[in-house]
Amino acid sequence: MRAAALLTAALLLLLSGCGDGGVRDVTVAREIEDLELIRAMGVDRTEDGVRVTLASAREIASGGEEKSGGGNEAVVLSQSAGTVSQAVARMQSFGSKGVFYGHIGSYLVGETLARDGIRDYLDYVERNPEMRLETDLYVIRAGTANGAIAAMTGEGYDINERLEFLQENADLSADTHPVTVRMFLIRTERYGSTICPALRLTEHREGDGARGDSALLPDGFAVLTDGRLRGYLDGEAAYGASLLMNETSEDTVTVTAPGGVRVALTLSDCRTRVRPEFDRDGTLTALRVTTRLRAGVDEVEGRLDLESMAVTEALCRSLETLERSRMEEALALAKSWNADCFGLGARAALAAPFRWREEAWSPAAVPVIVEVEAQVERSYDSFQSA
Amino acid sequence: MRLFRRKPVPVPPHTRRAADYPGALSARALRDLLGGDADFAARELWLGGDPEKPAALFWLDGMTQGEKLAGELLRPLSEDQRLKQAGSPEETVQLLLRGGLWCAAVRRVDTLDGAARALMGGSAVLIPDGAAFGLACMVRTEERRSVEAPENEKVTKGSREAFSEExxxxxxxxxxxxxxxxxxxxxxxxxxxxxxxxxxxxxxxxxxxxxxxxxxxxxxxxxxxxxxxxxxxxxxxxxxxxxxxxxxxxxxxxxxxxxxxxxxxxxxxxxxxxxxxxxxTLPQFLRAMQDNASRPLMSSVLRVLRYLSVLVTLLLPAFYTAVATFHQEMIPTRFALSIIASKQDVPFVTTMEVLIMLLAFEILQEAGLRLPQNIGQTVSIIGGLVVGQAAVDAKIVSPVVLIVVAAAGITGYTMPNQDFANALRLWRFLICVAAALMGLFGITIAMAVMLYRLASLETFGVPYLTPFTGPPRRPGQRSALLRLPARQVKLRDSVLHPQNEREQR
Structure with a gap:
């Protein structure tokens, strides 16, 4: 029995590819308390390479409450080098703990580096066994990742809290949604272009909920073609981008009802489909983007007969007009960069796989027709309830 | 294989024969054999009150019941006039065997060895004077522990009869x-x-x-x-x-x-x-009689819970050791931070912490078993709560390890069979050591070895892992994981080769 057990174990070791890169790599023991858990990683362009900035997670006391005191605050490490790997390797010797990348949740890219192209710098994320492709990707608009991390990390607060909040509560706002490194790479490979959320470091103002002197706020989406930053979709275009990407799960919009009464509507169900249109010769003539929305009345500033079909119809038309203009604005910007950052071509190809010709599709040349069908449902009538 | 086997050491053979006292039976021989024992008792009789027909009655005091001895043997032997009238010793014996003695079981013994064994079994042996045989009369004492409720296999509904020593x-x-x-x-x-x-x-x-x-x-x-x-x-x-x-x-x-x-x-x-x-087979050790006292759905849920408990009690300490030492990326970040905070100032590495706590848990359990029930409970409570908390406060172990070991130990108590639970306890140590050496890879190897071992076991020709190995379960047979409704169990387990496979219509 002992011989058989040993033989089995030996065979399993062989199956593992024991040797270089095999068992030895997966059996390196490190005590968890000797590790500095990095939660955010930022990469910026420097004159002779890159600057990598790391922010560790703040430690939590055994009782669950966050500890106060310098030793337990988030640690920010920064190093410039020719490559990300080199910078990261140099930082291993910093501090009293080993740097551990297995808990990185956010990958921040400075705008300068984004303009040069981030694809090459994501290669480190792909190859490092500790890092995860599920890491969220952000572009720091008009700033550097190092600046954002440094500004947002201080006594009693760190950038990770903010980034975690943005990731976990992305559903609350329709002008941003998280994009992971995996999604970014796949979309870049398939569509050529894609979007990723942009963050802007601003000065702290009263009421923005930020701690410290700065605030890190979502600021639309960065559009990247082949990994290079082309521009930003912000404002109404950002809402349109989320609709086009089918990422709007919840949003609140304000429309004007007959009589000038302002009504807040909450979008609850948004679905966008893309269909190609061909002429008799099979030539692609247009893409038709159809968005179906369902919304409930959230707030009415004035008296309004919500049971009236005419009022409901008017609310629907107003909502359709608003959302159509948002999407058209986003599409117009994308068209100006000749970027299919919403993957319209790939989605249209799935809708008509046998008639689709890839070479016929060009974001700049093929018109995109936007249709919005809205359905407004009355949630409750406060006057009748009273 | 010689590498793993020791050279056999010769041992002396077990040479004694089966029969200890092969000699002929006689009253004198029996006295010589057992007369020196304190509980050996003998009485001279006249069969039917006839001085011409002496006999000896032997018994072991404490093994027999006095009332039976007096009422079923001594009284008929001394008062039955038919014994007096009997001619030959053989006629006397036949009379005694066929109603002359009032005890329920009487048999003839012809050897000293047989007579001695009958005495040890609670019989009284009557040997007529000069005869080379005796009559073993069953007058064994009825004093015994009453039938009590089972201590270790309790059910809320159902029989409360447990076996006794008799x-x-x-x-x-x-x-x-x-x-x-x-x-x-x-x-x-x-x-x-x-x-x-x-x-x-x-x-x-x-x-x-x-x-x-x-x-x-x-x-x-x-x-x-x-x-x-x-x-x-x-x-x-x-x-x-x-x-x-x-x-x-x-x-x-x-x-x-x-x-x-x-x-x-x-x-x-x-x-x-x-x-x-x-x-x-293995599933039998995860079945409890309580399963048959509850509704099938409830019993099935509990049974599945027991299988999960096997995994938890076996793997939890090892899994914690592996992820805290080798695979920190598997731990959710907030939990990882909690672990780091709880391990601050603890001098031992995770592996030692876990092994120390596992050992302490086993010692506490053993101490609780050896002591009287009330004190045992106190030891468990003091050990679990007070010593555990004190160990955490003193930074000897981290609270997470305490929770992990306690959870593994408590889930082990869900096993209906103590022997099976003990086996899991030992394997828990082995898997934990494997995890300490090679992380999840070590756990995988240890589990593979354990499964290999389990798969190689069989009892009386039945594979131990049946029905997880072997032919698929036929409709109508019992399920290992679930407790089917009684009406659906039509067939007996075929691996037992029952002569009648059909259990009900």
Whole structure:
């Protein structure tokens, strides 16, 4: 029995590819308390390479409450080098703990580096066994990742809290949604272009909920073609981008009802489909983007007969007009960069796989027709309830 | 293979013969043999009050019941006038065998060895003067522990009868519950000195005769001086060396009957309040009689919970060791931060922490078992709460390790069979050491070795992992994971080769 057990174990070791890169790599023991858990990683362009900035997670006391005191605050490490790997390797010797990348949740890219192209710098994320492709990707608009991390990390607060909040509560706002490194790479490979959320470091103002002197706020989406930053979709275009990407799960919009009464509507169900249109010769003539929305009345500033079909119809038309203009604005910007950052071509190809010709599709040349069908449902009538 | 085997050391053979006292029976020989014993008692009689017909009556004080001795033997022997009128000694014996003695069981013994064994069994031996034979009259004392409720296999609904140390009481309990005349009780005497009767129970026409034959053959092969301990019978019957139990033990009469009706063989040994059931497979150790006392859905949920508990009690400390030492990326970040915070100032590495706590848990458990029940509970509470908390406060171990070890220990208590739970406890240590050496890879190897070992086990020709290995379950058979409604169980387990596979219409 002992011989058989040993033989089995030996065979399993062989199956593992024991040797270089095999068992030895997966059996390196490190005590968890000797590790500095990095939660955010930022990469910026420097004159002779890159600057990598790391922010560790703040430690939590055994009782669950966050500890106060310098030793337990988030640690920010920064190093410039020719490559990300080199910078990261140099930082291993910093501090009293080993740097551990297995808990990185956010990958921040400075705008300068984004303009040069981030694809090459994501290669480190792909190859490092500790890092995860599920890491969220952000572009720091008009700033550097190092600046954002440094500004947002201080006594009693760190950038990770903010980034975690943005990731976990992305559903609350329709002008941003998280994009992971995996999604970014796949979309870049398939569509050529894609979007990723942009963050802007601003000065702290009263009421923005930020701690410290700065605030890190979502600021639309960065559009990247082949990994290079082309521009930003912000404002109404950002809402349109989320609709086009089918990422709007919840949003609140304000429309004007007959009589000038302002009504807040909450979008609850948004679905966008893309269909190609061909002429008799099979030539692609247009893409038709159809968005179906369902919304409930959230707030009415004035008296309004919500049971009236005419009022409901008017609310629907107003909502359709608003959302159509948002999407058209986003599409117009994308068209100006000749970027299919919403993957319209790939989605249209799935809708008509046998008639689709890839070479016929060009974001700049093929018109995109936007249709919005809205359905407004009355949630409750406060006057009748009273 | 010589690399792993030690050179065998010769041991002296067991040379004594089966019969200890082969000589002829006589009153004098019996006195010579046992007369020096303090409990040996003898009385001279005149059969039918005739001085011409002396006889001697022998018994062991304490093994016999005085009332029976006086009422069923002494009184008829001295007052029955037919004994006086009997001519030859043979005629006297026939008269005694056929009603002259009032006790229920009388048999003739012709050897000194037989007479001595009869005395040890609670009989009184009557030897007419000059005769080379005797009459063994069963007047055994009825003093025994009453039938009590089971201590370790309690149910909220159902029978509360447990086996006791008295073999005949135990067989009677089975007979009372399983009233079929086809219930067979065959007896083997095991132990040259202890002379322990071991009864083999099975249902004729249902249990595989080859299985019964094999059990009796193995019982017959046992050649030892004594059979006292509960585990010895299992060790003698099973050839394979493993920590996992290969014979199911129970103190519940209904459980034994239930298994007999599934086509298994039961063993009852005198002096042991435990029944042995064989052959058994791994799922039997995860079934509790309580399952049959609850609704099928509830029982199924509990049974699945027990299987999950096996994994938790076996793997949780090892898994924690592996992820905290090798695979920190698997831990959710907030939890990882909690662990780091809790391990601040703890001097031991994770592996040592876990092993220390596992060892402490086992020591506490052992201490609780050895002490009287009330003190044992106190030790458990003090050990678990006070010492545990003090160890955490003193930064000897981290609270997470305390929780992990406690959770693994407590889930181990859900096992219905203590022997199986003990096997899991030992493997828990081994897997934990493997995890400490190679992380999840080590756990995988340890589990593979354990599964290999389990898959190589069999009891009386039945693979231990049945029905997880072997042919698929037929519709109508019992499920290992779920407790099917009683109406749906139509067939007995085919691996037992029952003579009648159909259990109900």
């Amino acid at each position: 073999l005949r009481v135990n067989t009677a309990l089975v007979r009372k519950r399983l009233r079929t005349p086809r219930l067979r009780i065959a007896e083997e005497i095991v132990g040259r000195e202890s002379l322990t009767p071991v009864d083999v129970l099975y249902v004729d026409g249902l249990t595989d005769p080859a299985l019964v034959e094999e059990v009796r053959r193995r019982l017959g092969k046992i050649d030892t001086d004594e059979l006292f301990a509960a585990a010895w019978l299992e060790e003698y019957l099973i050839d394979q060396r493993t920590i996992f139990p290969l014979i199911l033990t129970t103190e519940r009469t209904d459980k034994l009957c239930s298994h007999l009706m599934e086509g298994r063989v039961g063993l009852l040994a005198d002096g042991l309040p435990t029944a042995y059931i064989l052959p058994v």
